[in-house]
Amino acid sequence: MFKSAHRKPGQNTYASQVEKYSTLKYPHRLNFYDRPPLDDITIEEFEICALDRLRLLAEIESSYARNRTWEELKQVALKQSEHYLPLNSNTAKNKNIEAERRKDHIGHFVLRLAFCRTEELRRRFVKAELALFKVRYESDDRAEREEFLQSRDFGWDAVDDAELKMYAEQLAAASPPPMSQAGGKALEKYYKVRWTRVPDLVEKRRVFLKGGMAYVPAREQSSIIFEEFQRSLEKSLQLTLKHLPRLDEDTRIVPLLDNLSQGFMAGISSEWSSAPEAAGDEITADMIDGLARKHFPMCMRHLHESLRRDKHLKHHGRLQYGLFLKVLGLSIDEAIVFWRRSFSTMQDDKFNKEYKYNIRHSYGLEGKRANYPARSCQQILTSDTPGSQDSHGCPFRHFSSENLQTGLLSMYSSQGLGASDLLEVMSYVKNGHYHVACTRVFEITHSSQGVKKGDGVGNGESVTHPNQYASRSRELEKSSESVKVEGDGDVTMG
């Protein structure tokens, strides 16, 4: 309190603020949603608040799916917010702040009811809500944000000067200050929390750890807040789930909630998830060598060639490649034939015991019988980073640049990729735009079928899934073949 009075010295403003705050039910733009709304809500309001928020969350989720950068996502979310769920700061004039915040509050709690029901829904809801909170946090007014942080206990301890001095060197090395501030400036403030509160900073080694405490610099403070937001939301969802059965008798609300959760599920396309492509596209084990040469993205070609060379693939390689082939249209029987032949040096007995089960499992025929989707680019890029003996992963991300260039040339030069194209592809790789690099390779290798730079895998889309790459490539081949057939019918070429 003293602090805020100090920052705003004018007697009048201070007094007026006190007055305003005492009447405002929602003093801050940001909300940790610790308390549920307790007023009466009409059923119509109940639905509208939820639907508008849902639209916003669906937009955020699809941004993730399209691999948008954080900045792009933020722009999209802010724009959609203005439309569906505006939320203005305390300084905004002529806006009904109170009503906006009430809508935000109610919407959040209704969606909790709708999305607490399955693990999958909870995970997606938390992810989208967290992104929304981050967007708002970053776009919030500094002073107001500070006040919001004061209003809630986050359980951090400021690191005292003695400790700051003792660990000065380690602190500087663990979280080096940004260039502009380096040198001269007074010691930065640090906060001490259990390391489990800031897993993201720990994972990237961006803090100093001692005896289980993480020393978080003031500028990374937001990590603690975001983690706390996520943790408390996850916990509340579990609680909500426990109480949900009591709602069962309410015939007004339950169907509404069902609708909402289905809407969220449908909001995001999962075209490449599981079903093999349209009937008639069945492929057999014998066709794979040919398909790989013509249609596979580099990750899959690399796996294919590794398999041919080593007569074996490690676990994650089998998984990444096997699920890809499944979605491509390889039936379970053909899959077993394919893998059996590929592991040509292996005894039948060993294959049947150790591998067949896993292949059947990935087709949903064993164990919990889940129909596993093929891995998307994002999954390949971010999860199960290849270990030192593995062949899976994304070549653009996980190869050294020399191996990547050699690999590209050896795999794709027959389709028109030349040494002169490497420079461009490698420049995308260097900037971390792996999917752009992959898309560019697609464009180059399909230029004979009329694909131009910027076309991507149709309508300028970039590659987000290996199966998308392969099926687009096969489509192109089919359409150019049919053109040829028609052409042959009309004129006989000399």
Add this chain to the structure above:
Amino acid sequence: MPAAMQEDLSPEVMLAFYRRLYPFKSLFTWLNHEHTPTKQFINREFAFTLAGDVYLRYQSFVTADEMKKQVCQMNPTRFEIGPVYSARPRDRKTVRPTAFQPQLRELVFDIDMTDYDSIRTCCQDAAICARCWKFIAVAVRVLDSSIRDQFGYKHLLWVYSGRRGIHLWISDAEAMELTDEQRRALVGWMTVIQGGKDMVKKVNVRRGAAGPLPPSLQAVVDSYLKFAFPDIILDDQNLFSVRERWEEMLKLLPPGKVRNELQEEWDMDSERASADKWQDMRDAIKSADSKEKSTLKLVVQDIVLQYTYPRLDAEVSKHRNHLLKAPFCVHPKTGRVCVPVDPSDIDNFNPEAVPTVGQLLQELNNVVTETEGEHHSDWEKTSLKPYVDMMDKHAQALMEEVRKTKRGADLSW
């Protein structure tokens, strides 16, 4: 290990081992943290591997005796330990799926010699010798000290895996409660060697190209790796006397004068000893111009890390519901018992001196048995004793911890 290959692991031998030697009581106290059975043991999943590779999951028991009875009845070739669930695993079909979730689990690490295949010359694949063990020894020292110092965990149990690796089980209360996300974060902190077969440079830990090493890694380099590198890689393995290997190492240097010169020099004398080659490189760096020199010095540190830092099997540690072979099981290929290892004496641990089932049963036969009937702690009469004692001491510390927190809670009330 031709002798080990002929180890008799028939069902009769295994049954005798479980009936007379396996320390079920010790396993129980270690998992349970108390004398009276708690959720920590009752809701714990065990998975049995039976003869013919039949895999039986979701076994659970109320007491050590019940577990022993079941193990003797099924006579598995080995069994694994999973998480503590919110309900008894054997009852899982009677509860709602949402009420059956993994809740607690020791934080585990697995280090396996196969991940070192590209940097050892003495053995390949499943084979392991005293020289390979040095890699494991360094890994144990690094991991043990890092976890204690940085994460503040105290209850670490190291267990030899019976053939070519070692497991670590951490039983501190906080470690047991970690979520998958937190486990992943911790593994990320510990993982330094990254990138598949096709990535040359597997160490990328600096912030920016020329930033300092993170303090945790700097400490590890200064106190362990700096010494381990010349000892293991240069002298013992003499790794860079193989053309393929020194070429790999040289690729880690930035392209430039130093790299080219060394390439030419070693081309002429490919089998030159590793220590001499390393000296060549240091000399070359010393005489390089100042700009190149400063980057090269960092590269040298990175090389040391790449060749000696522990190579973790990260997937094992990331998920609460991963199953890991229980201590004191018998390795199905070597017949050796998976015994606890003292990390402070890791350098003197000799995997080939670990007792095998056959050997232990032989020892038992040599002792004249006076009493008839069920045998409970016959291990006391064999060379398994020091290992069981080590486990009991570890479990004792855990029980002490629980007592302390309970007493604390009483006082505050």
